[in-house]
Amino acid sequence: MIRNMTKKPLEFTLRAKCSRSKARAADMDLPHGRVKTPMFMPVATQASLKGLTPEQLEKSLGCNICLNNTYHLGLKPGQDTLDRVGGAHKFQNWNKNILTDSGGFQMVSLLKLARITEEGVEFQSPHDGSPMLLTPEHSMSLQNSIGSDIMMQLDDVVATLTEGPRMEEAMHRSIRWLDRCIKAHKNPDTQNLFAIIQGGLDADMRKFCCHEMIKRDTPGYAIGGLSGGENKEAYCEVVTTCTDILPENKPRYCMGVGYAEDLVVSVALGADLFDCVYPSRTARFGNAITRYGNLNLRNKQYADDFRPIEEGCKCPTCRPKSEGGMGITRAVVNSLASKETTGAHFLTLHNIHYQLNLMDEAREAILEDEFPEFVKKFFKDLHGDKDKYPQWAVDALRGVDIDLLD
Amino acid sequence: MNIAKMTFEVAKTVASGSAARTATLNLSNGNSIATPAFITTSSRGCVPNLTPDNVNVDKHVPGAVAVGLEDFVERPQAPLLLKDVGDEPSRTRFSLPEEVNIFLQTRRPSNVLPNKPNGRNMLSMYSSVGVVDIDIDQFPLMANAVAPEVFVAPADASGLSPSGACPGSNKVKKMVMRSQRWLEKCVADVKVPIYASILPTLPVLHQKEYLKTVVENQDKINGLVFHTRAEHSEYPDQTIDLSRFDSTRKPTDAAAAESAARKAAAQGPTDGNGNPLDVKTEHLTGPKPVLDELKNLGMGKTMPLYHSGQCDTPQQMLLLIQQGFDLLSGYSVETFSDAGVALDFTFPATPGAVFGHNLWDPKFKNDFSPLADSNQALSAPHHRAYLYHLLDAHEMLGHVILEQHNLEIYNRFLAGVRRSIEAGTFDADVKDFFEVYGDSKLVLKLVEMGEKLQGSHGADKDRF
Numbered sequence: 036m037i038r039n040m041t042k043k044p045l046e047f048t049l050r051a052k053c054s055r056s057k058a059r060a061a062d063m064d065l066p067h068g069r070v071k072t073p074m075f076m077p078v079a080t081q082a083s084l085k086g087l088t089p090e091q092l093e094k095s096l097g098c099n100i101c102l103n104n105t106y107h108l109g110l111k112p113g114q115d116t117l118d119r120v121g122g123a124h125k126f127q128n129w130n131k132n133i134l135t136d137s138g139g140f141q142m143v144s145l146l147k148l149a150r151i152t153e154e155g156v157e158f159q160s161p162h163d164g165s166p167m168l169l170t171p172e173h174s175m176s177l178q179n180s181i182g183s184d185i186m187m188q189l190d191d192v193v194a195t196l197t198e199g200p201r202m203e204e205a206m207h208r209s210i211r212w213l214d215r216c217i218k219a220h221k222n223p224d225t226q227n228l229f230a231i232i233q234g235g236l237d238a239d240m241r242k243f244c245c246h247e248m249i250k251r252d253t254p255g256y257a258i259g260g261l262s263g264g265e266n267k268e269a270y271c272e273v274v275t276t277c278t279d280i281l282p283e284n285k286p287r288y289c290m291g292v293g294y295a296e297d298l299v300v301s302v303a304l305g306a307d308l309f310d311c312v313y314p315s316r317t318a319r320f321g322n323a324i325t326r327y328g329n330l331n332l333r334n335k336q337y338a339d340d341f342r343p344i345e346e347g348c349k350c351p352t353c354r355p356k357s358e359g360g361m362g363i364t365r366a367v368v369n370s371l372a373s374k375e376t377t378g379a380h381f382l383t384l385h386n387i388h389y390q391l392n393l394m395d396e397a398r399e400a401i402l403e404d405e406f407p408e409f410v411k412k413f414f415k416d417l418h419g420d421k422d423k424y425p426q427w428a429v430d431a432l433r434g435v436d437i438d439l440l441d
Numbered sequence: 442m443n444i445a446k447m448t449f450e451v452a453k454t455v456a457s458g459s460a461a462r463t464a465t466l467n468l469s470n471g472n473s474i475a476t477p478a479f480i481t482t483s484s485r486g487c488v489p490n491l492t493p494d495n496v497n498v499d500k501h502v503p504g505a506v507a508v509g510l511e512d513f514v515e516r517p518q519a520p521l522l523l524k525d526v527g528d529e530p531s532r533t534r535f536s537l538p539e540e541v542n543i544f545l546q547t548r549r550p551s552n553v554l555p556n557k558p559n560g561r562n563m564l565s566m567y568s569s570v571g572v573v574d575i576d577i578d579q580f581p582l583m584a585n586a587v588a589p590e591v592f593v594a595p596a597d598a599s600g601l602s603p604s605g606a607c608p609g610s611n612k613v614k615k616m617v618m619r620s621q622r623w624l625e626k627c628v629a630d631v632k633v634p635i636y637a638s639i640l641p642t643l644p645v646l647h648q649k650e651y652l653k654t655v656v657e658n659q660d661k662i663n664g665l666v667f668h669t670r671a672e673h674s675e676y677p678d679q680t681i682d683l684s685r686f687d688s689t690r691k692p693t694d695a696a697a698a699e700s701a702a703r704k705a706a707a708q709g710p711t712d713g714n715g716n717p718l719d720v721k722t723e724h725l726t727g728p729k730p731v732l733d734e735l736k737n738l739g740m741g742k743t744m745p746l747y748h749s750g751q752c753d754t755p756q757q758m759l760l761l762i763q764q765g766f767d768l769l770s771g772y773s774v775e776t777f778s779d780a781g782v783a784l785d786f787t788f789p790a791t792p793g794a795v796f797g798h799n800l801w802d803p804k805f806k807n808d809f810s811p812l813a814d815s816n817q818a819l820s821a822p823h824h825r826a827y828l829y830h831l832l833d834a835h836e837m838l839g840h841v842i843l844e845q846h847n848l849e850i851y852n853r854f855l856a857g858v859r860r861s862i863e864a865g866t867f868d869a870d871v872k873d874f875f876e877v878y879g880d881s882k883l884v885l886k887l888v889e890m891g892e893k894l895q896g897s898h899g900a901d902k903d904r905f
């Protein structure tokens with residue numbers, strides 16, 4: 036096969052920048068199609084997104100990129116199966132893009148006995164308890180077998196609130212591990228390896244780490260080590276510190292971020308990509324995310340509520356039958372919730388649509404240079420009164436010249 | 442009163458041998474169903490595991506969906522289906538594609554007998570919050586609110602005991618009288634086409650008075666429904682009449698079943714003349730005795746026959762079709778899907794092929810062939826290894842894909858049945874089917890296997 040050697044597996048083209056905040060809209064061309072940023076990426080942990088078919092995800096929800104978790108795929112179906120079938124796209128019949136994490140975070144968070152050394156992450160096999168080691172080389176090998184369009188380096192994950200020498204060690208080690216990952220990565224022509232910025236809540240460490248990672252010139256950068264119980268002010272501080280330094284012509288990915296408010300503020304601070312299990316997980320507990328806040332449709336009050344989950348929502352669940360949707364009401368979801376899996380599927384469709392649509396609307400607003408107005412409307416719909424707006428969001432947005440209380 | 446028009450045209454019957462026939466059932470909504478057809482099961486108004494956008498009516502639900510009122514009566518004083526939402530019929534509250542045909546029946550497809558007797562004007566139903574009593578006046582109201590293509594009128598079956606014994610004469614009398622009154626009530630008040638229920642397991646003689654009521658109201662009745670008791674789930678194809686298919690294959694099984702059936706008959710209840718009643722005879726004779734009696738009583742039209750009772754396998758479906766049934770419960774699709782089986786049979790049978798694959802089996806871990814071998818261009822693009830993974834990883838998507846796949850296999854199976862009847866080769870094709878795929882007992886081993894294998898996968902919980 037003759038390949039066009041000049042074409043990189045990731046082309047990032049800025050389309051517009053907000054004239055006030057740091058928000059930007061871009062097209063990110065990947066091996067399995069274009070991703071329009073800002074973008075929320077749903078999480079298909081074990082090569083499936085909680086009951087949704089790949090057709091539903093691609094055709095009904097218009098999703099072009101989802102996540103698979105390397106740790107989970109390494110266990111089931113396992114590297115051997117992935118090699119035999121020719122990667123995760125073929126395995127799950129998903130012809131759009133896949134992003135994978137390194138597997139490290141999952142190990143540290145799921146397996147209490149994991150221990151980190153310079154060599155890698157030591158852990159006990161959940162199968163038979165035998166000692167195992169995830170090295171940067173092994174993570175690359177797994178992600179090469181998966182064939183993900185965007186791969187993550189193995190990083191040294193420590194709790195976000197860690198301070199001092201251990202955090203500094205983790206940051207330096209993550210840089211060393213990136214070098215090992217780059218060396219071990221077998222398919223740089225077809226798969227993109229992103230660096231992960233570490234450094235906890237320490238601005239100097241984050242800055243140092245950014246500069247080191249930029250030197251390695253990876254196709255994109257993730258801001259890691261967040262969503263670990265830090266307060267939102269600190270989170271925003273880290274994001275804005277990093278986006279100030281990271282090159283404009285490459286994507287920035289806030290890992291594990293998924294609450295609507297966090298997405299909107301992070302976009303204002305210059306982040307492009309997000310992922311979180313929250314919308315599909317919360318669906319299984321009967322929760323619908325809406326622009327006016329969450330509804331728990333298990334509550335009795337919805338038993339005779341024949342309105343759509345969210346008035347005017349264009350998701351496949353809410354959209355009226357006359358417009359090609361399913362026209363499902365709150366009463367129907369209430370009657371199915373916790374009794375039939377279909378109830379959870381309805382909410383998963385709605386919630387994933389909510390997240391994708393929120394980022395679509397943000398993108399449209401940036402392209403029209405109306406992003407500050409979009410942000411203001413978003414907070415007004417969600418909270419109503421201005422005195423209910425969270426102070427951290429007001430402050431963070433003020434920092435990028437959007438005054439919510441105006 | 443405005444009874445919507447519904448017609449039933451028999452196209453072809455098998456010349457000799459069985460009573461199998463093809464027909465067209467024209468529904469009041471303008472749709473027609475080619476029979477024999479299967480009626481897809483629903484639970485709480487949805488095809489299990491499938492949101493309506495995942496239901497392709499032509500591929501998955503070519504006949505109709507059976508919806509049980511039982512799923513909607515948690516609040517007996519204020520049933521959900523009677524809540525007013527303007528001009529829309531309450532069927533819009535089902536999670537089904539709009540163009541699907543709905544058969545509304547009292548019970549959800551299940552084999553559980555009510556453990557509480559019905560009242561004079563009360564039907565005892567299993568709701569998700571326990572047993573509730575529903576006033577018989579509610580049924581026409583709910584039928585009219587839902588506006589299904591067919592409403593199956595309730596009958597009193599509460600005198601039946603799980604042991605299968607014929608109820609005593611007082612109980613029988615009550616059952617017949619209530620069922621008569623309930624049918625008359627529905628005929629008078631229900632504005633959609635009605636199918637009348639034949640009283641399950643009662644010999645013709647015992648329900649003659651009720652059958653008279655059916656005949657008297659024949660102008661307003663569009664079909665007959667036969668329920669079968671749970672006890673008949675013992676593979677009827679293992680009992681006497683099937684020995685003709687099975688004798689070469691499993692002579693001992695057939696002989697044992699025959700002797701068991703004889704023994705049961707000898708010890709069982711007796712009819713009015715003191716002759717033993719064979720509680721298993723229903724499967725041998727099918728609807729014929731009831732139809733003969735209805736004819737004697739003056740029934741002048743040919744009605745579609747719906748077997749809404751337990752039917753565990755396609756093998757049983759074939760035997761019911763041979764007995765003359767036009768519509769069959771598709772409940773067994775759920776049995777196979779729940780057990781992790783991807784069905785692979787065809788009709789006529791594909792020589793050398795297997796009935797299905799239990800995808801819990803680790804042998805599929807690296808099997809990247811399509812779910813079905815049998816040369817069918819099926820819509821699911823997925824391979825066995827992925828389904829094995831989804832089951833192994835306890836991912837809900839596995840059940841979504843299996844449900845779609847198995848419904849499509851049943852649909853093709855029944856299309857094959859109709860072609861075979863039209864071609865005049867049906868009875869021979871049935872014999873081949875048993876020879877290639879085995880009998881019910883054999884194919885249900887695939888289901889048992891699923892239960893066993895599932896256990897060996899452990900219950901490692903979904904982590905997120």
Ligand SMILES: [Zn+2]
Nearest residue numbers: 348350353385
């Ligand atoms: Zn919606």
